[in-house]
Amino acid sequence: MATRKSKNNAKSANRNPKSLVAVLMGSKSDWETMRATSETLAKFGVAHESHVMSAHRTPAWMSEFSAKAEASGIEVIIAAAGGAAHLAGVIAAHTTLPVLGVPMTSALNGLDSLLSTVQMPGGIPVGTLAIGKAGATNAALLAIAILANSRPELKTKLREFREEQEAKIRATTLD
Numbered sequence: 519m520a521t522r523k524s525k526n527n528a529k530s531a532n533r534n535p536k537s538l539v540a541v542l543m544g545s546k547s548d549w550e551t552m553r554a555t556s557e558t559l560a561k562f563g564v565a566h567e568s569h570v571m572s573a574h575r576t577p578a579w580m581s582e583f584s585a586k587a588e589a590s591g592i593e594v595i596i597a598a599a600g601g602a603a604h605l606a607g608v609i610a611a612h613t614t615l616p617v618l619g620v621p622m623t624s625a626l627n628g629l630d631s632l633l634s635t636v637q638m639p640g641g642i643p644v645g646t647l648a649i650g651k652a653g654a655t656n657a658a659l660l661a662i663a664i665l666a667n668s669r670p671e672l673k674t675k676l677r678e679f680r681e682e683q684e685a686k687i688r689a690t691t692l693d
């Protein structure tokens with residue numbers, strides 16, 4: 519018990535009191551993909567924190583973190599998992615904050631992760647993004663869009679980002 523407590527305290531030290539978004543993932547193996555979430559949030563200047571946190575390997579910590587997230591200033595939780603991907607759904611059960619799920623690629627090419635994340639029974643929503651890196655990037659953009667409802671500066675940055683994408687496509691030439 520003492521060991522578990524000291525581990526949790528060590529994890530608490532990694533908390534950023536300014537975080538608006540928590541990026542959680544079931545395994546370090548998800549980080550290669552979820553780095554895109556963190557990088558996108560950073561590009562928009564959104565304070566966030568990323569943790570490996572598992573619904574089945576650290577259930578107590580996951581429950582505590584998600585139950586206390588809102589009180590600690592978090593406004594959106596992004597949860598990524600692969601396989602029998604219950605992380606986002608279980609987190610959503612502990613909070614009324616918006617929870618965005620990102621299905622990781624897996625032994626079944628992410629289809630198991632997608633269905634496990636997206637098929638929440640009515641009542642406890644998880645906004646589910648695409649499998650893999652596209653979903654990781656879009657989870658950050660959707661979190662930013664949620665935050666932008668009350669932050670005009672973020673809305674401006676989002677509009678500029680859309681304009682950049684449009685300019686790139688319009689400038690595209692083919693051989």
Ligand code: RP5
Pocket residue numbers: 543544545546547548572598599600601622
């Ligand atoms: C899930 O199982 C994780 O989210 C990860 O996508 C998958 C495999 O985990 P590892 O075996 O790589 O730790 O819990």
